[in-house]
């Protein structure tokens with residue numbers, strides 16, 4: 001275990017791309033005995049502003065991340081990536097094991113169906129898309145930009161695809177439209193969107209958290225079937241559920257000091 005004294009700053013690599021990472025970055029930036037850097041994959045054109053210095057782009061697999069941890073003398077990696085960002089999370093587990101660097105993951109609890117939900121759960125995006133009916137349907141995709149090639153396997157449907165940045169759709173998706181919007185989203189607005197487009201099916205990843213839950217609530221209100229993709233399996237690692245819990249975990253071990261008395 002590495003314990004920071006008041007003289008030695010604790011060097012932290014925060015793997016981001018989520019609201020939890022943005023919230024934690026703000027708190028870490030106020031810590032006196034912390035030197036933290038936020039790492040983003042570089043997928044979005046205008047990422048949320050960060051209170052921490054930011055580095056952008058992949059490390060180059062496990063080897064690249066291992067080299068980075070050594071070069072920057074990182075003592076703690078906080079994996080606050082999205083629950084579906086399985087590759088970088090597995091790389092973080094491997095690189096921390098190789099270097100002996102401490103690792104903590106922030107993993108929001110998954111959503112669970114409640115009364116009124118009509119979910120069909122799947123182990124992959126491919127399986128969720130394949131489960132849509134043979135007849136063309138009006139389908140809302142909350143699967144993100146990276147799933148667009150998979151939607152092309154069932155091009156007969158009229159997709160409404162929510163994306164963070166504008167995207168050119170492939171010719172195969174002749175009947176698809178995009179809605180460009182960044183969360184957090186509201187249930188009432190999603191319900192109106194689904195009604196306006198006569199949506200019959202929602203494709204979703206079980207992201208958990210509040211920011212993207214509106215589509216699930218809207219589907220419940222309107223009696224729409226949700227094809228829900230379960231989370232990918234990840235190697236075991238220490239986990240907390242929120243930025244607050246991550247700070248408490250760090251305080252226990254490293255006695256962080258905030259200039260705001262937090």
Ligand SMILES: NC(=O)c1ccc[n+]([C@@H]2O[C@H](COP(=O)([O-])OP(=O)(O)OC[C@H]3O[C@@H](n4cnc5c(N)ncnc54)[C@H](OP(=O)(O)O)[C@@H]3O)[C@@H](O)[C@H]2O)c1
Nearest residue numbers: 016017039040041058059060061081082084085086087088
């Ligand atoms: N997947 C989703 O549904 C989703 C949703 C919202 C936000 N995000 C965010 O978008 C980013 C990419 O997600 P993904 O699903 O494409 O990840 P992924 O499949 O797990 O990662 C693919 C590769 O991208 C690079 N990478 C990913 N996250 C990185 C980070 N925070 N900093 C530096 N490099 C990173 C790594 O490249 P190298 O191997 O070269 O290091 C990694 O091997 C993540 O930051 C994630 O939190 C993802």
